Amino acid sequence: MKRDPRFDILFEPVRIGPLTARNRFYQVPHCSGMGYRYPNAEAHLRGIKAEGGWAVVSTQEAEIHPTSDLTPANEARLWDDGDLPTLAAVTERIHAHGSLAAIQLVHNGLHVANRFSRMIPLAPSNSVSDSLDPVQARAMDKADIIDMRRWYREAAIRARRAGFDIIYLYSGHDMSVLQHFLSKRHNHRSDEYGGSFENRLRLFREILGDTKEAVGDTCAIAVRLAVDELLGPAGITSEGEGRDVISALAEEPDLWDVNLSNWSNDSQTARFSEEGYQEPYIGFVKSVTTKPVIGVGRYTSPDSMVRVIRQGIMDFIGAARPSIADPFLPRKIEEGRIDDIRECIGCNICASGDNTNTPMRCTQNPTIGEEWRKGWHPERLSVKDRPEPALIIGGGPAGLEAARALSQAGVDIVLADSGDEWGGRITRESRLPGLATWARVRDWRVGQLQVRPNAQIYLQSPLTVDDVLQYGVPHIALATGSRWRCDGVGRTHRLPLAFLSEGKIVSPDAVIDEGGQAVTDDGPVVIYDDDSFYLGSVLAEVLVEAGRHVIFLTPEPQVSPWSNYTLEQSRIQKRLIDLGVQIIPSVGLAGRTRDSLTLSCVYSGKLSSIDCATLVPVTARLPNEDLWLAMKARECEWADAGIKSVTRLGDCLAPGLIASAVYSGHQYAQGYGTAPEDGRVPFKREDIAMLYGNATPGKLTADLY
Numbered sequence: 067m068k069r070d071p072r073f074d075i076l077f078e079p080v081r082i083g084p085l086t087a088r089n090r091f092y093q094v095p096h097c098s099g100m101g102y103r104y105p106n107a108e109a110h111l112r113g114i115k116a117e118g119g120w121a122v123v124s125t126q127e128a129e130i131h132p133t134s135d136l137t138p139a140n141e142a143r144l145w146d147d148g149d150l151p152t153l154a155a156v157t158e159r160i161h162a163h164g165s166l167a168a169i170q171l172v173h174n175g176l177h178v179a180n181r182f183s184r185m186i187p188l189a190p191s192n193s194v195s196d197s198l199d200p201v202q203a204r205a206m207d208k209a210d211i212i213d214m215r216r217w218y219r220e221a222a223i224r225a226r227r228a229g230f231d232i233i234y235l236y237s238g239h240d241m242s243v244l245q246h247f248l249s250k251r252h253n254h255r256s257d258e259y260g261g262s263f264e265n266r267l268r269l270f271r272e273i274l275g276d277t278k279e280a281v282g283d284t285c286a287i288a289v290r291l292a293v294d295e296l297l298g299p300a301g302i303t304s305e306g307e308g309r310d311v312i313s314a315l316a317e318e319p320d321l322w323d324v325n326l327s328n329w330s331n332d333s334q335t336a337r338f339s340e341e342g343y344q345e346p347y348i349g350f351v352k353s354v355t356t357k358p359v360i361g362v363g364r365y366t367s368p369d370s371m372v373r374v375i376r377q378g379i380m381d382f383i384g385a386a387r388p389s390i391a392d393p394f395l396p397r398k399i400e401e402g403r404i405d406d407i408r409e410c411i412g413c414n415i416c417a418s419g420d421n422t423n424t425p426m427r428c429t430q431n432p433t434i435g436e437e438w439r440k441g442w443h444p445e446r447l448s449v450k451d452r453p454e455p456a457l458i459i460g461g462g463p464a465g466l467e468a469a470r471a472l473s474q475a476g477v478d479i480v481l482a483d484s485g486d487e488w489g490g491r492i493t494r495e496s497r498l499p500g501l502a503t504w505a506r507v508r509d510w511r512v513g514q515l516q517v518r519p520n521a522q523i524y525l526q527s528p529l530t531v532d533d534v535l536q537y538g539v540p541h542i543a544l545a546t547g548s549r550w551r552c553d554g555v556g557r558t559h560r561l562p563l564a565f566l567s568e569g570k571i572v573s574p575d576a577v578i579d580e581g582g583q584a585v586t587d588d589g590p591v592v593i594y595d596d597d598s599f600y601l602g603s604v605l606a607e608v609l610v611e612a613g614r615h616v617i618f619l620t621p622e623p624q625v626s627p628w629s630n631y632t633l634e635q636s637r638i639q640k641r642l643i644d645l646g647v648q649i650i651p652s653v654g655l656a657g658r659t660r661d662s663l664t665l666s667c668v669y670s671g672k673l674s675s676i677d678c679a680t681l682v683p684v685t686a687r688l689p690n691e692d693l694w695l696a697m698k699a700r701e702c703e704w705a706d707a708g709i710k711s712v713t714r715l716g717d718c719l720a721p722g723l724i725a726s727a728v729y730s731g732h733q734y735a736q737g738y739g740t741a742p743e744d745g746r747v748p749f750k751r752e753d754i755a756m757l758y759g760n761a762t763p764g765k766l767t768a769d770l771y
Contacts, residue, residue: 067402073368075375077400080121080358080382083286083320085231087121087166087382090375091396092360094323095124095170095234095290096386099419099426100435101140105152106752107425108142110438112167113159115389118444119396122382123160124168125153126420127236130221134173134243137182138423144171144221150228157229168232169225170290171218171277175243176203176252188214190246190253190260211259211269214243219276226281232321233285235274237311238292239329244270245292248311249302263310270311274318286320292327294347302327304347309354316355323360323384324348329417330633332362333387336412337500337600338637341365345379352378360384366391366409368399390416391430393444408510411503414632415725421631429507429725432467432732439749442736449738453477454710456738457539459529459693462490463724464716465545466511467731472738473521474514480539481521484528488512490547491717492724494578499607507724531696538708543734544694545727548687548717550574556596556685558621558654558668568658570680577605577682582612589679592663594619594655599628602684603638609682610645617648617676621668625649650676687721694718 069077077089093115100108108125115123128142129135143149153169160167176189179199187195188210189203206214218235225233237244246252247269253260259268278287293308295301302308312322326332326344334343342363351359358381365371371383388395391410398406408430416434419426425435433442449472456472458465461483469481487493489508496505515521534542552573554563576584585591591614595602602618603626609616618625625642629635642649650665656673657664663678697704697712704712715734716727 069400069402070368070404073372073399076368076371076383076396082122082166082232082288082358083282084284085166085286088164089119089121089396090371090382091120092122092382092384093120093124093389094360094362094384094386095126095168095236096390097126097139097141097417097420097426098435099140099422099424101126102143102149102152103140104425104752105155106750107435107438108152109155109159111435112156113162114393114437114444116160116163116165118389118392118394119400120165120385120389120393121396122166122168122232124170124232124234125156127170127172127241128153128221128225130171130173131217132183133180133185133188134175134178135180135183135185136174136178137180139420140423140425142169144169144224147224150224153225153228153230161229166231167229168234168288169228169230170234170236171221171225172236172241173214173217173243174241175246177241188243190243190255193252196240205255214269215273215276218273219280222277222281222285226285231285232288233277233281234288234290234323235270235277235319236290237270238290238325239327239332240292240295241329244273245327248307251300263307264314267311267314271315271318274315278318282320288321288323289315289319290323290325292332293324293351295327296331304350308347309350312351313354317357319357321358321360322351322355324351325362330636333414333417333633334412334637335414335632335634336364336503338634339364339412341367341370342374345374349379352380358382362386364388364410364412366395366407368404387412387414387416390426390428390434393431393434405513409503409506411506413504413725414634415723417633418631421633427725427729429504429723429728430510432725432729436749439751440736442732447471447475447735449475449477449735450740453739454540455479456541456543457482457534457537458543458545459483459534460490460545460547460715460718461485461488461523461525462545462547462716463492463507463727464718464731465490465543466508466515467728468543468545468715468734469521469523469731470511470514471732471735473518475735475738476520477738478520479522481515481523482527482529483525486525488523488525495601498578498604499611501604504724507728529693531693531700534693534697535700535703535707535709540708540710541738542697542709542712543715544697544712544718545715545731546690546693546718548689548721550684551686551688552683554594554655554683554685556683557598558596559685563655565658566655566681566683569660569663569678572680572682574601574605574682574684577608581608582614585609585612585614585680587679589661590615590617590677591680591682592617592619592676592678593682593684595626596621596683596685598622599626600638602626603642605682605684606642606647607645610647616645617650617678618642619650619653619655619665621652621654623651625651687717689714689718689721691718
């Protein structure tokens with residue numbers, strides 16, 4: 067196949083200062099959860115993006131000095147020359163595929179607590195650190211400003227020595243001292259670095275000039291700027307000082323990378339935003355500068371990409387999350403393989419990696435973060451010669467991914483599901499408010515399977531243990547999913563609560579499948595959410611839309627606390643408040659009558675009572691393991707039936723995230739036909755002391771231990 071001419075514009079080269087990008091696909095700086103702590107993994111992840119066709123591949127932010135210490139986060143570091151080997155390995159991997167390498171320099175100012183370095187944070191004015199630590203940042207004096215300028219200059223020179231082509235100055239997400247100096251909220255100075263707009267811009271202008279002088283003859287200089295903070299007059303706005311910054315510095319950098327602040331605004335989930343949601347804020351930028359402009363907006367449609375280029379909104383298609391979901395997105399467009407693109411679903415499981423200080427994962431792309439330590443590639447998978455057939459039972463996320471990956475590797479597979487439609491929980495949950503894009507997890511895999519001659523897929527095909535034994539397929543994978551519990555067992559209550567049966571209980575599964583129709587009794591519907599992620603709040607929306615009065619209980623101090631990691635907690639809680647949901651935090655369940663619930667304060671044990679006609683407990687799930695147990699009970703018959711292995715996958719093994727189920731299915735395919743693990747750690751680990759002590763630029767090594 068060849069590229070559709072409609073998309074030719076996306077493959078035009080674009081000049082960036084002294085450099086030329088070979089196309090318009092630009093992987094903007096994004097965290098990976100790897101950084102300086104897992105440098106081999108970081109280098110391989112970025113190298114895969116370059117192999118996939120991104121003309122520019124960026125690191126995450128790189129701390130320029132120990133007074134900008136984000137420990138325990140795994141970002142990049144450029145504190146001194148000792149950091150050069152790990153970063154040179156990144157540029158070597160990117161350059162190997164003909165892409166430009168970009169690095170985002172940052173001093174985080176008051177955004178850090180300096181937990182590792184124990185140095186006092188620096189800020190424009192005396193202020194509290196925006197971490198949760200009881201730490202304050204001190205106001206920078208003139209000597210500190212001189213130091214800051216020197217640190218940026220030295221970091222830029224080191225970045226060039228490490229092989230980077232594009233060097234960013236970062237003023238975004240409320241995480242940079244440059245943005246803090248610009249901000250009236252943070253900058254209360256009365257000298258030439260505070261007060262007026264021109265004074266607050268002064269340090270930015272000086273550091274930009276210093277960087278250009280230091281490396282601008284050989285490297286392109288980029289600015290990443292938050293043009294709007296969505297705070298109205300209290301913050302930077304695209305109609306006000308966001309525009310003013312770009313107008314004042316219009317031709318100074320070689321590239322403008324523009325977005326929203328803070329991170330939760332910039333990386334909104336699909337539940338709360340559409341593709342291209344930043345366009346109203348960044349649309350003005352090209353009217354005030356001749357330099358190339360990058361923006362983001364979770365673009366996955368090639369037609370949308372062409373539109374924003376032709377409309378003059380941006381020159382590059384910036385991407386973080388779409389490049390994670392499919393590192394080969396540009397090559398697939400170039401090769402005319404549009405249907406092969408794994409579209410980002412906007413769930414932000416990737417962001418949870420950085421926020422939990424761990425290597426990232428992705429619901430769509432189970433290979434992300436495993437490029438080095440497991441040797442997984444997003445487009446290639448091979449198994450041993452003459453692989454034996456597989457029967458996969460269950461067409462949810464784990465079963466679909468196992469079937470897709472195995473068929474791609476040349477295994478003859480049969481995929482059977484007892485239901486009327488593919489996708490399992492993906493299909494069911496994608497019908498809930500805001501989750502429609504999640505169906506892409508199903509659609510891409512079904513589409514891939516439908517064109518593979520070695521894949522037979524069947525709906526409405528319930529299988530019993532007798533059926534499985536009769537088929538005699540050598541390898542069986544059970545991906546039969548899970549179901550929600552209704553006995554109250556979860557994180558808070560570890561034993562079943564017998565008193566719950568005193569009143570009406572409706573399972574989360576019933577609300578997922580039937581919506582408001584699942585609740586038949588009048589009176590308040592109480593959701594008890596001990597799951598702490600998205601589902602409890604989504605079910606509350608469903609029930610409010612059905613006209614029910616909803617009370618939301620949680621043992622946590624806020625609604626859906628795990629969604630802090632996916633950058634959507636505040637939006638979730640605001641939505642429930644706006645819908646009129648009564649929220650009662652920090653409570654457990656202590657008793658029940660037909661029309662009431664007794665609550666217990668999780669701190670004091672103090673009891674209270676609320677009206678409750680129907681209870682929906684969102685607590686924990688149980689695996690659907692009946693077929694597994696039946697198979698195990700007849701294990702003595704496996705050999706005679708020609709069965710060599712029976713393996714549980716996804717929620718059938720242990721209920722978890724959809725991302726975990728997809729990963730489980732892919733892991734099964736990667737290890738297909740190999741002997742069980744022998745007790746060794748099943749992936750490579752990095753010896754950081756050796757990396758930093760002995761490595762030369764671009765030549766990293768690591769031991770297994």
